[in-house]
Amino acid sequence: MTWGRLQAVVVSGSVGEGLxxxxxxxxxxxxxxxPQQVALVKVVGQLPWLLFSLFAGVLIDRVRRTxxxxxxxxxxxxxxxxxxxxxxxxxxxxxxxxxxxxxxxSAQVLGDGTTGALLPEVVGPDRLAAANTRLILIxxxxxxxxxxxxxxxxxxxxxxxxxxAACAAAVLALLLTRGLSSAAVTPSRGHPLRxxxxxxxxxxxxxxxLAITVAVGLGSFASSAWLAMFxxxxxxxxxxxxxxxxxxxxxxxxxxxxxxxxxxxxxxxxGYAWSMRVSQxxxxxxxxxxxxxxxxxxxxxxVLLLQSAVIMLWNVCSQSSRxxxxxxRLLGRVLTSHRALAWGLTxxxxxxxxxxxxxxxxxxxxxxxAAVQLVAAVxxxxxxxxxxxxxxxxxxxxxxxxx
Numbered sequence: 001m002t003w004g005r006l007q008a009v010v011v012s013g014s015v016g017e018g019l020x021x022x023x024x025x026x027x028x029x030x031x032x033x034x035p036q037q038v039a040l041v042k043v044v045g046q047l048p049w050l051l052f053s054l055f056a057g058v059l060i061d062r063v064r065r066t067x068x069x070x071x072x073x074x075x076x077x078x079x080x081x082x083x084x085x086x087x088x089x090x091x092x093x094x095x096x097x098x099x100x101x102x103x104x105x106s107a108q109v110l111g112d113g114t115t116g117a118l119l120p121e122v123v124g125p126d127r128l129a130a131a132n133t134r135l136i137l138i139x140x141x142x143x144x145x146x147x148x149x150x151x152x153x154x155x156x157x158x159x160x161x162x163x164x165a166a167c168a169a170a171v172l173a174l175l176l177t178r179g180l181s182s183a184a185v186t187p188s189r190g191h192p193l194r195x196x197x198x199x200x201x202x203x204x205x206x207x208x209x210l211a212i213t214v215a216v217g218l219g220s221f222a223s224s225a226w227l228a229m230f231x232x233x234x235x236x237x238x239x240x241x242x243x244x245x246x247x248x249x250x251x252x253x254x255x256x257x258x259x260x261x262x263x264x265x266x267x268x269x270x271g272y273a274w275s276m277r278v279s280q281x282x283x284x285x286x287x288x289x290x291x292x293x294x295x296x297x298x299x300x301x302x303v304l305l306l307q308s309a310v311i312m313l314w315n316v317c318s319q320s321s322r323x324x325x326x327x328x329r330l331l332g333r334v335l336t337s338h339r340a341l342a343w344g345l346t347x348x349x350x351x352x353x354x355x356x357x358x359x360x361x362x363x364x365x366x367x368x369x370a371a372v373q374l375v376a377a378v379x380x381x382x383x384x385x386x387x388x389x390x391x392x393x394x395x396x397x398x399x400x401x402x403x
Contacts, residue, residue: 002122002180002181003122003123003131005176005179005180006115006118006119006122006135006180007134007135007138008176009069009073009115009173009176009177009180010115010135010138010139011138012073012169012170012172012173012176013072013073013076013111013169013170013173014138014139014147015147015165015166015169016073016076016077016080016166016167016168016169016170016173017076017104017107017108017111017166018147018148018151019080019147019150019151019154019162019163019165019166019169020076020079020080020083020100020104020162020163020166021045021104022147022148022151022152022155022162022246022249023151023154023155023159023162023163023166024041024045024097024100024101024104025038025041025042025228025230025231026151026152026155026231026242026245027092027097027155027159028041028094028097028231029231029232029235030155030159031092031093031094031097032094033232034358035229035232035354035357035358035362036354036355036358037094038228038229038231038232038354039228039229039350039351039353039354039357040094040098040351040354041094041097041098041101041228042101042224042227042228042346042347042350042353043228043347043350043351043354044098044101044102044347045098045101045102045104045105046105046224046343046346046347046350047102047105047347048102048105048106048108048109049105049109049339049340049343049344049346049347050340050343050344050347052106052109053109053113053336053337053339053340053343053344054196054199054200054333054336054337054340055196056109056110056113056332056336057113057196057199057332057333057334057335057336057337058195058196058332058333059110059332060110060113060114060117060332060333060335060336061117061195061199061329061330061331061332061333062195064182065114065117065118065121065182065332066118066177066180066181066182068110068114069110069111069114069115069118069177069180070174070177070178071110072107072108072110072111072114073107073111073170073171073173073174073177074170074174075103075106075107075110076103076104076107076108076111076166076170076173077167077170077171077174078103079100079103079104079107080104080163080164080166080167080170081163081167082096082099082100082103083096083100083159083160083163083166084160084163084164084167085160087158087159087160087163088160092159109336109339112339113332113335113336113339114332115135116319116322116323116331116335117331117332117335118180118182119131119132119135119323120323120328120331121182125324128320128323128324129263129264129267129316129317129320130264132315132316132319132320132323133260133263133264133312133316134260136256136260136312136315136316136319137256137257137260137312147253148245148246148247148249148250148252148253149243149246149247149250150165150246151246152242152243152244152245152246152247153242153243153246155242156241156242156243195333196333196337198330198333199330199332199333199334199336199337200333200337202326202327202330202333202334203334203337203338203341206325206392207383207388208321208325208383208384208388208389208391208392209321209322209325209326209334209338211379211380211382211383211384211388212276212318212321212322212338212384213338213341213342214342214376214379215276215280215376215379215380215384216318216338216342216343216376217341217342217343217344217345218345218372218373218375218376218379219280219283219311219314219372219373219376220342220343220345220346220349221345221346221348221349221352221372222287222349222368222369222370222372222373222376223346223349223369224345224346224347224348224349224350224353225349225350225352225353225356225365225368225369225372226287226290226353226365226366226369227350227353228349228350228353228354229353229354229357229362229365230245230248231245232357232362233362233365234248234297236362237295237362237363238295238297238300239295240297244297247301248297248300248301248304251301251302251304251305251308252304252305252307252308253308254305254308255304255305255306255307255308255309255311255312256308256309256312258305258309259308259309259310259311259312259313260312262309262313263312263313263316266278266313267313267316267317271386271389272317272320272321272384272389273384273385273386273388273389274386275313275314275317276313276314276317276318276380276384277377277380277381277384278310278313279310279311279313279314279317280314280373280376280377280380280381281377282306282307282310283307283310283311283314283373283376283377284370284373284374284377286303286306286307286310287307287366287369287370287373288366288367288370289303290303290304290366291363291364291366291367291370321389321392322334322335322338323335324396325392325393325395325396352368353365353368356368
């Protein structure tokens with residue numbers, strides 16, 4: 001029952017997040033056409049990954065994890081409600097969007113970190129890859145297959161409509177968390193700030209996990225750069241409106257869904273190391289392809305579909321590796337430390353994407369993304385080898401054996 005309830009919580013929460021994350025850039029474009037101001041919504045919206053992640057990890061390891069998950073969805077509901085009410089009174093402004101974007105991502109930091117820490121309590125180590133595939137599919141695939149076009153239609157009708165729907169989804173997720181159970185946490189007498197370095201030290205001191213974090217950081221920078229400009233790219237380069245933008249984002253979701261059917265078999269056949277290498281090379285080639293494609297929405301949609309499928313493979317291997325090779329008492333801090341280091345580059349990526357888009361054109365942002373992804377591929381090829389994974393597995397087994 002716990003595994004099924006956890007999936008239901010993720011479905012509801014992801015609908016709320018997806019509605020807001022899709023709507024915010026569209027609302028920003030309706031307020032301003034300045035690429036740098038549009039990118040600012042993405043920059044501010046990604047700051048919590050840098051500013052809040054480490055503190056969130058301590059909270060996840062100190063407080064019963066189901067309570068933290070419920071608090072995350074309560075915050076998400078409040079952010080959606082604020083956006084809806086502000087639209088109703090005709091007071092939507094860019095500063096307000098920046099505030100909502102920051103709060104939504106803060107809730108996402110708590111929710112995603114807690115879900116990742118809860119998963120090993122629900123399934124065994126041999127089922128982590130399959131379970132992560134399911135949760136990523138729900139969060140980024142099946143749910144967002146429906147959410148982006150729905151959000152596009154809602155924003156075209158009224159910005160407040162998407163916010164009211166997001167609020168309802170977040171409240172449902174909050175109610176569903178009441179049926180979840182989690183293990184009691186081990187009390188800590190130390191100051192919360194002193195708990196942060198322990199998880200960070202473990203992450204940085206484990207070569208395999210550090211290499212994954214570096215690669216994810218570079219990839220986050222690259223994807224944040226083009227995502228920050230994607231609403232403008234779809235409008236100015238492809239000639240699409242809000243609904244067309246939503247359909248293109250649905251292509252990303254289709255890729256997640258399609259990739260999920262093959263991930264488990266690919267990982268079993270190739271192993272974690274080669275699966276991650278193949279994913280990185282594919283991401284480089286597909287990102288570069290968008291930069292040279294003619295402005296054909298169907299072609300761009302097809303490339304985005306393939307790109308998200310190979311990224312799905314990477315994400316499953318990346319998340320499963322952190323869960324598998326991290327002690328349970330440190331898992332919340334290691335997961336959030338990883339995101340603070342890796343996803344902390346997303347605000348910078350969005351800012352640079354806005355500067356490059358304004359100075360060199362929107363296609364140049366994709367060239368930038370491909371170049372940064374190439375560096376991530378080199379890191380992956382060098383450090384995430386089959387021998388490295390075998391060594392990490394031996395260390396895990398040795399640590400689990402009684403002295």
